[in-house]
Amino acid sequence: xxxxxxxxxxxxxxxxxxxxxxxxxxxxxxxxxxxxxxxxxxxxxxxxxxxxxxxxxxxxxxxxxxxxxxxxxxxxxxxxxxxxxxxxxxxxxxxxxxxxxxxxxxxxxxxxxxxxxxxxxxxxxxxxxxxxxxxxxxxxxxxxxxxxxxxxxxxxxxxxxxxxxxxxxxxxxxxxxxxxxxxxxxxxxxxxxxxxxxxxxxxxxxxxxxxxxxxxxxxxxxxxxxxxxxxxxxxxxxxxxxxxxxxxxxxxxxxxxxxxxxxxxxxxxxxxxxxxxxxxxxxxxxxxxxxxxxxxxxxxxxxxxxxxxxxxxxxxxxxxxxxxxxxxxxxxxxxxxxxxxxxxxxxxxxxxxxxxxxxxxxxxxxxxxxxxxxxxxxxxxxxxxxxxxxxxxxxxxxxxxxxxxxxxxxxxxxxxxxxxxxxxxxxxxxxxxxxxxxxxxxxxxxxxxxxxxxxxxxxxxxxxxxxxxxxxxxxxxxxxxxxxx
Amino acid sequence: xxxxxxxxxxxxxxxxxxxxxxxxxxxxxxxxxxxxxxxxxxxxxxxxxxxxxxxxxxxxxxxxxxxxxxxxxxxxxxxxxxxxxxxxxxxxxxxxxxxxxxxxxxxxxxxxxxxxxxxxxxxxxxxxxxxxxxxxxxxxxxxxxxxxxxxxxxxxxxxxxxxxxxxxxxxxxxxxxxxxxxxxxxxxxxxxxxxxxxxxxxxxxxxxxxxxxxxxxxxxxxxxxxxxxxxxxxxxxxxxxxxxxxxxxxxxxxxxxxxxxxxxxxxxxxxxxxxxxxxxxxxxxxxxxxxxxxxxxxxxxxxxxxxxxxxxxxxxxxxxxxxxxxxxxxxxxxxxxxxxxxxxxxxxxxxxxxxxxxxxxxxxxxxxxxxxxxxxxxxxxxxxxxxxxxxxxxxxxxxxxxxxxxxxxxxxxxxxxxxxxxxxxxxxxxxxxxxxxxxxxxxxxxxxxxxxxxxxxxxxxxxxxxxxxxxxxxxxxxxxxxxxxxx
Numbered sequence: 001x002x003x004x005x006x007x008x009x010x011x012x013x014x015x016x017x018x019x020x021x022x023x024x025x026x027x028x029x030x031x032x033x034x035x036x037x038x039x040x041x042x043x044x045x046x047x048x049x050x051x052x053x054x055x056x057x058x059x060x061x062x063x064x065x066x067x068x069x070x071x072x073x074x075x076x077x078x079x080x081x082x083x084x085x086x087x088x089x090x091x092x093x094x095x096x097x098x099x100x101x102x103x104x105x106x107x108x109x110x111x112x113x114x115x116x117x118x119x120x121x122x123x124x125x126x127x128x129x130x131x132x133x134x135x136x137x138x139x140x141x142x143x144x145x146x147x148x149x150x151x152x153x154x155x156x157x158x159x160x161x162x163x164x165x166x167x168x169x170x171x172x173x174x175x176x177x178x179x180x181x182x183x184x185x186x187x188x189x190x191x192x193x194x195x196x197x198x199x200x201x202x203x204x205x206x207x208x209x210x211x212x213x214x215x216x217x218x219x220x221x222x223x224x225x226x227x228x229x230x231x232x233x234x235x236x237x238x239x240x241x242x243x244x245x246x247x248x249x250x251x252x253x254x255x256x257x258x259x260x261x262x263x264x265x266x267x268x269x270x271x272x273x274x275x276x277x278x279x280x281x282x283x284x285x286x287x288x289x290x291x292x293x294x295x296x297x298x299x300x301x302x303x304x305x306x307x308x309x310x311x312x313x314x315x316x317x318x319x320x321x322x323x324x325x326x327x328x329x330x331x332x333x334x335x336x337x338x339x340x341x342x343x344x345x346x347x348x349x350x351x352x353x354x355x356x357x358x359x360x361x362x363x364x365x366x367x368x369x370x371x372x373x374x375x376x377x378x379x380x381x382x383x384x385x386x387x388x389x390x391x392x393x394x395x396x397x398x399x400x401x402x403x404x405x406x407x408x409x410x411x412x413x414x415x416x417x418x419x420x421x422x423x424x425x426x427x428x429x430x431x432x433x434x435x436x437x438x439x440x441x442x443x444x445x446x447x448x449x450x451x452x453x454x455x456x457x458x459x460x461x462x463x464x465x466x467x468x469x470x471x472x473x474x475x476x477x478x479x480x481x482x483x484x485x
Numbered sequence: 486x487x488x489x490x491x492x493x494x495x496x497x498x499x500x501x502x503x504x505x506x507x508x509x510x511x512x513x514x515x516x517x518x519x520x521x522x523x524x525x526x527x528x529x530x531x532x533x534x535x536x537x538x539x540x541x542x543x544x545x546x547x548x549x550x551x552x553x554x555x556x557x558x559x560x561x562x563x564x565x566x567x568x569x570x571x572x573x574x575x576x577x578x579x580x581x582x583x584x585x586x587x588x589x590x591x592x593x594x595x596x597x598x599x600x601x602x603x604x605x606x607x608x609x610x611x612x613x614x615x616x617x618x619x620x621x622x623x624x625x626x627x628x629x630x631x632x633x634x635x636x637x638x639x640x641x642x643x644x645x646x647x648x649x650x651x652x653x654x655x656x657x658x659x660x661x662x663x664x665x666x667x668x669x670x671x672x673x674x675x676x677x678x679x680x681x682x683x684x685x686x687x688x689x690x691x692x693x694x695x696x697x698x699x700x701x702x703x704x705x706x707x708x709x710x711x712x713x714x715x716x717x718x719x720x721x722x723x724x725x726x727x728x729x730x731x732x733x734x735x736x737x738x739x740x741x742x743x744x745x746x747x748x749x750x751x752x753x754x755x756x757x758x759x760x761x762x763x764x765x766x767x768x769x770x771x772x773x774x775x776x777x778x779x780x781x782x783x784x785x786x787x788x789x790x791x792x793x794x795x796x797x798x799x800x801x802x803x804x805x806x807x808x809x810x811x812x813x814x815x816x817x818x819x820x821x822x823x824x825x826x827x828x829x830x831x832x833x834x835x836x837x838x839x840x841x842x843x844x845x846x847x848x849x850x851x852x853x854x855x856x857x858x859x860x861x862x863x864x865x866x867x868x869x870x871x872x873x874x875x876x877x878x879x880x881x882x883x884x885x886x887x888x889x890x891x892x893x894x895x896x897x898x899x900x901x902x903x904x905x906x907x908x909x910x911x912x913x914x915x916x917x918x919x920x921x922x923x924x925x926x927x928x929x930x931x932x933x934x935x936x937x938x939x940x941x942x943x944x945x946x947x948x949x950x951x952x953x954x955x956x957x958x959x960x961x962x963x964x965x966x967x968x969x970x971x972x
Contacts, residue, residue, distance in 0.1 A: 080543045093542065100536060102543060199543040206772035234545050235774050313772055316575050319586020320540040324638065335581055335636070362577070362767035371769060 004029035009071065009166040009219035016062070016069045023062070023070025023114065026165070027055035030072050030116060034163045039483040040139045042158040044077045045085045045118040054114045066112030067226050067246075074164040076155045077118040078125055079105045079210070080199040084115065088201040089123045089133035092321045092328045092346030102199025103231045104168060104210045111226045116164060120154030123348045124318065125175055125203040127151050128420040131411045132350040139407070140183055141479050142446055146404050149179030149420075155213050156183040160479060166214040166223055170200060172207045173306050174400075174424025177436035180213055181399035181449025184438040184477040186220045186466070187213045189424075191456045192431035193238030196231035202317040204310040205236075207428040215477075217437065217467040221245040224459060240457050248460050251468040254288035258452075258465070259392035263299035264423060266401060273398045273448060276440045280396050280450045283472040289465070292392050296384040301377045302426040307418060308361050308374035309429070314351075315358025321346060353414065382430045389455045394465055397423050399436040399449035423451060433459045437466045438475040447477065491658030493696065493727055495735045500696045502727040503704055504656035508669060510648045510679040511623070511687040512555045518622050518646035519546030519589065526685045530628075530639035538644040540584035545773050548573075552646040553777065555678045556596050556620050557787045559648055562672045562794055563615050565600025567784050573620075573774045577767040582625035582638050590649075592768040595619035596777065602652075602672070603796060604664045605814045613665055614653030623647050648679070654693065654704060659720035666690070666716050667818065671795050674820045689714040694726045696734070705730070706740040710747050710754055722747040726754045798823055806835045815843050821857045828864035833871040841871060845885065849892050862891050870898040878902065879909050880959055911958040916965055919952040920945075924969065934970055945970065 004026055007015070015021040031048045051072050058070035080086045080098035087093045101109070109115070122132040130138040130153025140148035141161035148157040152169030156179030159167050169176040171189035180187025188211045195210040202208060212223035225246045230239040260281065265274070281291050323329035323342030330345050332338030347355070361370035388395065401422055410417045427434040433456070436449040450469070454462035493500040517524060520537040537544045560567050574592040575585075597618035604611045625643035627636050650669065656662050670681035670688060681688045690713055695705035708726060713719045725747075730740055744763070745754040770776075793801070795817045802813040816839065817823045829838045846867065850860060862870075870887060873879045879887065879902055890901050902908055910916060923945060924931055934941040949962050 086542070088542070096542070098541070098543075100541070197543070198545055201542045202773075204772070233547060235547050236772075312769060316577050316587055316767070316769070319577060319579065320542070320584060322579060322581075322586060324581050325539055325584055326541070336579075339579055359767065362769055364765050364767075367767075367769075 005033050005162040005165075007165070008215050010216075010222060012071055012165055013067070013069060013222070016071070017064045023055040023058040023072075024052065026070065027051050027072040027114060027116070030164060033484075034074070034116065034158075036484045037161055037163055040141060040157050040161055040163075041136050042119055042138055042154045042161070042163060043074065043117045044087055044089065044120050044135050044154070047084055047115050047117050051114050051116045058112065058114065063112060067222065068108065068111040068113040071113050071165060072116045073108055073113045074116040074119050074155075074158050074167055075105060075108075076121050076152050076167070076169050078121060078170050078201045079168065080201065081105055081115060081118065084118065086118065086201070087135070088125070089121050089135055090321075090346065090348070090351070091134040092342070093201075094134070094328060096327050098199070100199060103196035103229070103233065104200065104227050107226055107229055108168070119158055119167065121169075122151035122153065122175075123351050124201065124314070125151040125170055125172055126314070126350050126354055128174070128178060128417050129405070129407075129410065130154060130157075130179070131407065132348055134348060137407055139483070140404055141483065142183060142404060143444075144482060145407050146446070147182070147407055147409075149182035149404060151175040152179050152187075152213065156180055156185060156187070159183065159185050159213050159215065160477060161483070166212065166219050168210055168223070168227065169213050170203070170208055170210050171424075171428065172203045172209075172310060173428050174421040176211045176213055177399050177424050177434055177449070177451060178420060180436045181438070181451075182404035182447065184447030184475065185213060185215060186217055186435065186437050187211065188220050188224060188435040188459070188463075189427060189433065190224065190228060190459055191238075191433045192428075193236055194228045194242075194433070194457065194459070196229065196234045196237050198231055198233040204313040205317060206313060207306075207310055209428070217435075217463060217470045218246075218249060220435070220466075221249045221463045224463070238457070243460050245460055245463060249467055250464055251287070251471065253284075253465050253468045256289045256394065256461070256465065257292050257392040258284050258289050259292050259294035259388050259395040261294050261296045261299065261388075261395060261397060263296050264397045266422065269398070269401050270403075270442065272440075272442050273401065276448050276450065277396070277398050280439060280469065283469050284396065284465070286472055287468040294388045294392060294395070296381075296388060296426070298377065298380045298384050299426060302381055302429055303418065303422055305374045305377045305381065306421065306425040306429060307357070308370050309378060311354040311358035312362050312371050313358070315355045315362065318347075318351070318355055350414070378429050381426055385426075385430045385432060385453075393455070394458075394462055395453040397451045397453065399423060399451040403442040403444070403446035403448050427451075427453055432456060433462055435462050435466050437470055437473070438477065439469075439473050440475065447475075491660070492699075493731045495731050498735065499699045500727075500731045501657060501699050502723065503654045503695045503697065503707075504662055504723060505654035505693040505707075506652045506656065506662065506665065507691040507693070508650040508652075508666070509689050509691075510559075510650060510669075510673060510681070512552050512620075512646035512648055513677055513679055514549065514552050514555060514646055516549055516551075517644040518549055518552050518620065520549075520644055522644065524645050528641055530637075530641060532641065534640040534643065538584065538640055540586070546589060546771070548774065548777070549646065552620065553596070554787060555646075556618060556648055557784065558676050558791060559650075559673060559678045560597030560600065560618055561788055561791055562676045562678070563597070563600035563602060563618065563650070565615055565618065566598035568594065568596055568598055569779055569781070569784075570594065571596040571619075571777045573771045573777065574768045575771045576621075578764050580624065580627075581636060582627045582640070582643065584625065584640060584643055588622050588624065589771055589774070590621035591619035594776075602665060602668050604661060604668055605810075606661070606664070611661070613655045613661075616651040616653050618648055618650045621647050621649060654695070654707075659723045662692070662719055662723060663716050666719070668795070671818055671820065675792055675794050683715050686714060690719060692719055692722060694723055694730070695740070696727050696730045706742050708740065708742065708754070709744045711744055711757060713747055718747060718749055721752055722754055725752060729754065806830070806839075808835070808839055812839045812843060819857065825857050825860070825864045829868045829871070831868070833868045834875055837871050837875065838868075841867065845888055849888075861893070861895050862888070866891060866895075866898060873898055873902060877909060877911055877958065879907055880956075882959075883907050883909065883955065907956065909958050910953050910956045911961055913961060913965060916949070916953070916957055916961055919949050919957065920962070920966055920969055923948045923952060931970065942966070942970070
């Protein structure tokens with residue numbers, strides 16, 4: 001048998017169910033590999049000993065009916081985990097230990113999964129390169145000195161480096177799909193309201209959505225099935241009939257109409273991405289799908305709209321980190337002084353930048369010009385999608401306008417960093433499901449991804465399209481274990 | 486200018502005061518607006534706090550539907566428009582007892598729109614407009630006087646549901662404010678939507694005060710007096726503030742729009758912050774909550790639960806029981822009083838009941854500083870007492886004596902009358918004997934009376950009453966005495 005950590009999530013599940021491999025063996029393999037991979041800086045908190053204990057517990061009385069029987073999982077450190085430090089990669093929550101569990105992680109544990117540890121990400125999920133973390137930047141296993149993308153960079157890096165069989169991230173403007181694209185993995189942002197936000201450290205409430213990050217589409221469908229649930233503790237959770245994404249997965253996309261939005265062909269986009277997109281179209285045609293040229297006229301406004309809405313909500317969501325109740329508190333002369341010192345010391349540059357932008361756009365005198373206008377444009381962007389979805393079943397776009405960049409390359413240029421989200425952000429603004437699948441390599445052999453955008457709650461359809469394309473693309477992630485001595 | 490108008494006169498100029506109130510009424514509910522925590526007053530600090538109330542990371546508000554219903558009920562009680570779609574907004578500001586760093590409130594789209602409250606003024610009814618009613622979370626409590634080095638925070642109140650009821654600037658005097666608050670409280674108590682307990686802070690108000698010369702159409706610049714928690718203080722604050730503004734204007738000064746605090750010890754208002762320093766609350770719709778929507782059917786169903794309200798009850802009392810508007814107003818002003826009254830009249834005379842409740846009983850409660858629900862004399866016993874008067878067993882005068890005994894030992898009046906031998910003497914023969922006795926020992930006075938000094942009749946009645954130790958039936962004494970003296 002090949003190395004345990006080379007097996008996909010689905011293969012591991014099958015092996016456990018047929019009692020060929022124990023939970024302990026799997027957990028041990030991932031713990032050992034993780035221990036040798038500190039260089040990637042993926043972990044913020046390691047719960048390896050507990051994971052091994054829990055795997056033994058599982059093996060002693062295995063419940064093989066579970067969907068993730070005894071499978072170890074490292075998760076993004078934005079999910080609150082009971083009794084396990086949850087930092088959101090911020091100094092302000094450096095020592096915060098929740099007394100509660102997020103609904104998403106609870107769903108994982110209920111399905112038999114075991115916590116391996118908490119993964120690095122951009123601070124409060126604000127970033128596209130995992131360089132804003134208080135705990136240092138994450139390195140991509142693709143190449144030394146390369147960013148894994150962000151904000152779920154630790155998740156993507158750990159997944160691609162085989163430090164976890166699959167993982168979960170959160171996506172506010174592309175934080176699952178962009179790092180998936182950068183690391184040659186699969187990442188899905190579900191429809192807003194599919195996955196509960198309860199217990200996830202909030203960034204921008206109207207955009208945040210948790211989703212699966214996996215090595216292939218099949219794993220993705222399985223993990224989504226486990227994650228997605230109606231949750232009365234989240235008022236924006238939608239109570240719709242959730243299909244069995246995993247059993248429903250198939251490659252029959254014959255006759256499906258796939259839209260190609262002309263507005264996504266942006267200036268300065270590398271030729272190889274354009275080529276990749278063309279190739280994607282061919283694959284779809286090969287599968288029997290029909291390609292339709294479409295227009296999403298307000299696409300250009302998506303990024304500025306996003307960078308008003310998201311910081312506005314963030315500026316308010318992060319007000320609770322004030323040194324009064326939990327987390328970091330710096331001593332001050334009085335209450336205001338304590339606030340100022342706590343927040344100055346506790347938040348990093350990018351978080352402060354967004355709090356200031358958000359505060360500004362909500363201020364009286366600016367509210368109408370920025371926030372209110374952005375809300376109107378957001379509606380127009382949503383309408384664009386509603387209109388084209390009358391004609392097509394899904395939309396194909398590149399996941400990102402470029403492949404992964406070097407550490408430090410964009411960290412001093414926020415606008416160029418923000419431009420990375422140009423293809424992913426409209427999906428969040430419209431609350432739609434989107435999946436990024438690896439589709440090829442650029443001239444440096446860095447992975448590139450394609451994104452499939454679906455109708456609301458039509459995850460099954462985009463999973464099926466991705467599943468069909470995956471077979472045609474036959475992408476192989478060839479990572480040499482350069483970081484392991 | 487009618488005589489009950491409130492006027493401030495300075496240098497021969499007559500000013501009227503214009504008042505609008507923002508009343509904060511705590512919703513009567515066992516749990517908070519967005520969490521399941523309890524709301525019991527006076528619990529140990531920080532024992533009624535959920536993760537949501539303390540704003541832990543990743544915690545989300547979930548609306549308490551009961552609080553919504555309470556707000557809708559109150560809206561109906563204020564004859565107001567119920568908005569089928571309303572939105573919760575975040576009001577952003579930092580304070581130690583505001584764990585989220587924002588208060589969830591309603592800004593542009595409140596749950597209840599325009600309505601009104603009718604005041605019963607001596608000169609007749611006056612309608613006070615209601616601008617809106619919206620729902621919001623209460624903050625926690627900062628305690629500055631326990632630990633000299635630090636401020637302590639109690640989050641028990643954090644997240645408790647409040648209704649902010651905003652009046653139009655229709656009030657014109659401290660007395661109208663008194664009547665308005667009482668009427669509002671009465672309506673909410675009838676509805677069971679707010680207990681109106683001002684000592685516990687369930688009802689408090691921000692008071693907007695401005696002045697203008699009589700005849701002016703334009704409103705003057707207003708000052709807002711924050712968070713006043715008793716009617717008396719509201720009235721004192723208004724009087725002080727209105728006079729301050731008039732004096733300032735008469736000196737040629739200008740009123741600054743500002744927020745002021747009322748210092749209850751000095752009986753003064755003082756500036757808290759000016760308009761320029763006003764917070765920028767950066768209101769925006771709370772993305773954690775969907776817009777609040779309901780249909781006509783929902784509102785109709787809530788309407789079915791609305792009990793008879795003070796104004797309706799008053800009209801019924803006037804029509805059915807022939808009470809005067811004054812009596813009816815007093816008896817319905819408080820739900821417990823109206824219940825007490827209705828209980829007493831189940832077995833007793835309506836007019837007599839109204840008189841005794843508004844007279845003796847109110848005096849007693851006032852004297853002992855008690856609510857009617859705490860009355861030592863329950864409605865059953867008062868009813869029995871009144872029936873003793875009606876059937877002639879005791880006189881009204883004796884009844885007052887019995888009433889006083891009842892107020893102390895809470896006994897059945899029948900028992901008291903029996904034990905103390907207070908039964909009225911209504912036997913004509915027995916009274917005749919007493920009358921004869923008085924007449925024979927006052928022969929000179931009898932002569933004077935007979936020679937035309939009618940005024941002496943009262944003297945004879947008094948003497949006979951004295952002989953009967955107060956127990957003689959006064960009507961009978963009158964009758965027999967007249968026969969004897971004139972015969």
